[in-house]
Structures are given as structure tokens and as C-alpha cells.
Amino acid sequence: MSYLIRNVSVLIVPESGECRVDEGRDIHVQDDRIAAITPTGTPFRAAPTASSAAPTPSASPGASPGGADGEVIDGTGLVAVPGLVNSHTHSPMVMMRGAAEDLSIEDWFNQRIWPMEVNLTPERVRVGARLACAEMLLAGVTTFVDHYFHADQIAAAAVESGIRADLAPTFFSSAGAEAVDAAIATARDLRTVGPRVTASLGPHATYTVGDDDLRRTAEIARAEGFRIHLHAAETDDQTQSSVDRLGVTPVQVLERTGVLDAGALIAHGCGIRDADLRILGQYADRVTVASCPKVYLKLAMGTVTPIKGLQSVGIRIGIGTDGAAVHNTLDVWEALRMVALTQKQREQDAEWMNVSDTLRLATRGGAAAAGLADQVGALEPGRQADIALVDLFGPHCRPIHDPRAALVYSVRSSDVVTVLVAGEVVVRDRRLTTLDLGEVLAEANDLAHTLVDLSRGGAVQHYAP
Numbered sequence: 291m292s293y294l295i296r297n298v299s300v301l302i303v304p305e306s307g308e309c310r311v312d313e314g315r316d317i318h319v320q321d322d323r324i325a326a327i328t329p330t331g332t333p334f335r336a337a338p339t340a341s342s343a344a345p346t347p348s349a350s351p352g353a354s355p356g357g358a359d360g361e362v363i364d365g366t367g368l369v370a371v372p373g374l375v376n377s378h379t380h381s382p383m384v385m386m387r388g389a390a391e392d393l394s395i396e397d398w399f400n401q402r403i404w405p406m407e408v409n410l411t412p413e414r415v416r417v418g419a420r421l422a423c424a425e426m427l428l429a430g431v432t433t434f435v436d437h438y439f440h441a442d443q444i445a446a447a448a449v450e451s452g453i454r455a456d457l458a459p460t461f462f463s464s465a466g467a468e469a470v471d472a473a474i475a476t477a478r479d480l481r482t483v484g485p486r487v488t489a490s491l492g493p494h495a496t497y498t499v500g501d502d503d504l505r506r507t508a509e510i511a512r513a514e515g516f517r518i519h520l521h522a523a524e525t526d527d528q529t530q531s532s533v534d535r536l537g538v539t540p541v542q543v544l545e546r547t548g549v550l551d552a553g554a555l556i557a558h559g560c561g562i563r564d565a566d567l568r569i570l571g572q573y574a575d576r577v578t579v580a581s582c583p584k585v586y587l588k589l590a591m592g593t594v595t596p597i598k599g600l601q602s603v604g605i606r607i608g609i610g611t612d613g614a615a616v617h618n619t620l621d622v623w624e625a626l627r628m629v630a631l632t633q634k635q636r637e638q639d640a641e642w643m644n645v646s647d648t649l650r651l652a653t654r655g656g657a658a659a660a661g662l663a664d665q666v667g668a669l670e671p672g673r674q675a676d677i678a679l680v681d682l683f684g685p686h687c688r689p690i691h692d693p694r695a696a697l698v699y700s701v702r703s704s705d706v707v708t709v710l711v712a713g714e715v716v717v718r719d720r721r722l723t724t725l726d727l728g729e730v731l732a733e734a735n736d737l738a739h740t741l742v743d744l745s746r747g748g749a750v751q752h753y754a755p
């Protein structure tokens with residue numbers, strides 16, 4: 291299938307430096323990729339691709355520009371942005387939205403979330419994941435990097451919805467060797483699910499998975515080409531506790547067990563210390579960090595991800611929402627705005643984390659966090675056609691002196707009009723094409739109470755880092 295997105299403004303996100311918005315462009319999409327971006331009306335002759343070996347008809351002289359491009363999507367008045375990446379989430383936790391408010395991190399885990407997760411079943415996870423995929427696609431999030439249980443069910447929801455996903459089947463050491471083996475086996479199975487699904491290994495955290503299991507995970511990751519997605523140094527308290535108990539920081543645990551060497555996505559890292567930066571810098575080609583600042587504010591975690599320090603040693607940063615049981619939404623627009631605000635505050639520098647750098651983290655940074663740095667995260671010929679068309683005509687965006695500022699500080703997820711993933715239109719005129727939203731919502735409403743029921747007692751884990 292081919293599309294011509296005609297007469298659209300295009301957000302260009304370079305590897306470094308200022309982003310810009312080019313007006314009056316045509317985006318030519320061929321199969322799953324961006325074939326070209328040209329000034330509007332420029333005839334474009336599509337090259338034959340592997341999946342369309344037959345000669346491609348060319349536009350005849352005087353024909354509507356892009357006649358070789360298949361269906362035309364009118365982009366007039368819209369801004370095309372690279373599909374956003376949710377760099378760290380637990381998608382099925384949308385089922386617990388609003389069920390654990392105004393709690394300390396200890397009580398959030400020990401009184402609510404881990405007791406609730408006793409109720410997880412494949413069906414409940416699938417229903418939650420479908421709702422999560424619907425929410426993300428409608429908001430222009432085209433890739434999510436997930437870390438949860440029953441990941442095969444999340445994969446099924448992702449494939450059905452058309453979203454792109456990197457899924458890490460999650461495990462605790464306390465669940466025993468069989469649970470660890472099962473999670474790793476699921477990761478292997480996920481590799482054959484479809485072209486938009488990739489897999490990582492998902493130890494829960496340095497404080498819930500022992501060194502032996504981390505070492506084994508790293509060995510398997512290296513041998514089989516997986517990356518490792520886990521929580522580490524979430525707060526400075528966790529780091530201090532690790533130093534007190536083990537004599538080393540969580541980052542040092544990741545180094546000594548081979549996790550950094552294998553390649554890792556570290557969620558949060560708010561407790562990363564200056565001495566850790568020297569270690570992380572040695573693995574900057576294979577280690578990324580996801581920052582989810584709404585969570586740090588809400589749980590009063592004391593600090594946020596030290597992005598400036600991490601970037602100074604070459605670590606790439608993505609932006610995530612974490613699970614909706616604390617973030618309440620899977621809205622990456624909201625998350626990226628929080629990154630800009632909290633980073634300015636952390637560094638006491640209003641010039642730090644400017645609009646261009648913020649947009650870069652949400653797109654290219656997220657692509658790196660997803661292990662897809664060469665595939666998504668920018669609108670460039672040859673990359674996957676993961677595109678969100680955003681309407682900046684709402685009164686909260688007008689007048690527009692700088693569309694980049696509107697994207698960072700004004701846009702709402704409901705301003706996303708049309709979304710493509712891998713060249714497939716998955717949202718058209720603010721409606722999902724792949725899922726019946728009414729059915730998704732009804733299913734979630736029917737089952738949500740079963741997930742937050744605390745009457746069974748017990749917990750999947752205890753928070754005592």
C-alpha cells in the first residue's frame with residue numbers, strides 16, 4: 291500500500307541541534323517506509339521495492355502530483371511528526387488507573403500494586419493491553435517499550451492494533467527458577483510474532499532479581515542478541531540501600547553481572563550517582579535510560595533522572611510514562627512536557643532542555659531506547675513510516691509563533707488526527723481503524739474491578755529495596 295501525505299508541515303528532528311518545521315511538503319509512503327519527502331506538488335517516481343517488484347506506474351505529465359503514490363491524505367494545516375515512542379511502560383496497568391493514589395512509593399507497591407497483581411490473568415492482561423494500545427495510538431504514540439507479565443497477550447494486542455512494540459516478559463527471582471525460565475522462553479517466542487514486535491529480557495529490578503539471575507540473563511542476552519529492560523537506581527534511597535547492603539550501587543550491580551555489557555534499557559535511574567556515570571559511559575553504545583518524571587513527582591521520589599550527566603557521557607535518553615497505575619495516562623505529550631519542566635528545575639537552568647532537545651528525546655531518543663535507532667524516530671527517506679499528523683488549530687495552540695513550542699507546551703493528545711505505523715493507517719480522523727474502541731472500553735470496564743480486588747490477600751512481591 292502506498293500513500294501520499296500532501297501539503298503537510300514536517301517536523302525535522304536532526305541528530306543534534308535545532309529541530310525545524312518545513313512547510314508545504316509531500317511525504318511519499320511506499321509499503322512500510324518513507325520513500326521521499328518533497329516540496330508539495332513535486333512529481334515523484336517511486337522506485338520498485340522488494341515487495342512490489344512489478345514496474346511502478348509513473349505519474350503522467352500533468353497528472354495530479356504523486357499519482358504513483360496511491361491514496362492521498364490531505365495534510366493541509368497539519369504537522370507531521372515522527373510517531374512518539376513510549377520508552378518505558380507497563381501497558382496493562384491501565385486497568386489500575388486511579389486505584390492507587392496519594393501513597394508513598396512503599397505503600398503504592400506493598401499496599402496496592404503488588405497485592406493487586408495477584409489477580410493477573412492472561413485475559414485481564416490482554417484486555418488492558420488493548421485499551422493501552424488504543425490510548426497510545428490515538429495520541430500519536432507509534433512504539434511502546436513494555437515490561438510486564440503475560441507478554442504474549444500484550445503482543446497479541448499490539449499486533450491486532452497495529453502499534454509497534456518492544457516487549458520484555460518480566461520476572462522476579464522470588465518467583466523461582468521456573469518463572470525466570472518461562473519469561474525467557476516467552477521472549478524467544480515473541481521474536482516470531484510479527485515485524486512490528488521485538489523482544490527484550492525483563493528482570494524486574496536490581497532489588498528484586500538476584501545477581502545470579504542477572505548474570506544468567508546477561509549471558510542469554512549476549513548469546514541470543516536480546517537487550518535487557520529493567521528498573522535500576524529508581525531513587526537515591528535505593529542506591530544508598532544497595533551501597534549499605536551490597537557495598538555497590540545498582541549501576542555497579544549491572545556492570546558486575548554483565549547486564550551493561552549485554553546492552554540495557556534502564557528505567558528511571560534517578561538515583562544514578564556521579565561515580566556511576568564513568569561506568570555507564572563505557573557502555574554508551576548499548577545502554578539507554580528512560581525518564582518518566584510525572585511518576586517521580588507523584589510518588590515524591592526526591593529527584594528526577596540526571597539527564598544532563600548521562601548525556602555528558604554519551605548515554606541516550608528516551609521518555610516514558612511508566613504504568614498508568616501511577617502516571618494515569620500513557621500520553622507521551624504529557625510526559626515530554628514534564629521532562630522539559632523537571633529538567634529545567636533540576637538544573638536550575640531555563641535554557642536547558644529546550645524544545646528541540648525535548649522533541650529529540652521523545653522521538654530519536656525513544657527509538658534508541660526501543661532498540662530501533664535506525665528504523666524509527668525521524669521522518670527521513672528509508673525509515674519506517676511511523677507518522678502522526680497533528681492539528682495545531684485548537685485555541686490552546688494559537689497563534690503559532692513557533693510550532694516546536696506548540697508541540698512541547700500546548701498540544702494535547704486529542705490534537706492527533708491521523709497516525710500511520712509501518713505505512714499502515716491505524717488512526718484516521720481521530721478514530722482507530724484497527725480496533726473497535728467501544729468494544730475495547732466495554733471489555734475493560736467489565737473486568738477492571740477484578741484486577742483491583744484486594745480480597746484474595748498476598749502479593750506478587752514485597753518492596754524493600
Ligand SMILES: [Zn+2]
Pocket residue numbers: 378379380521557612613
Ligand atoms: Zn516501571
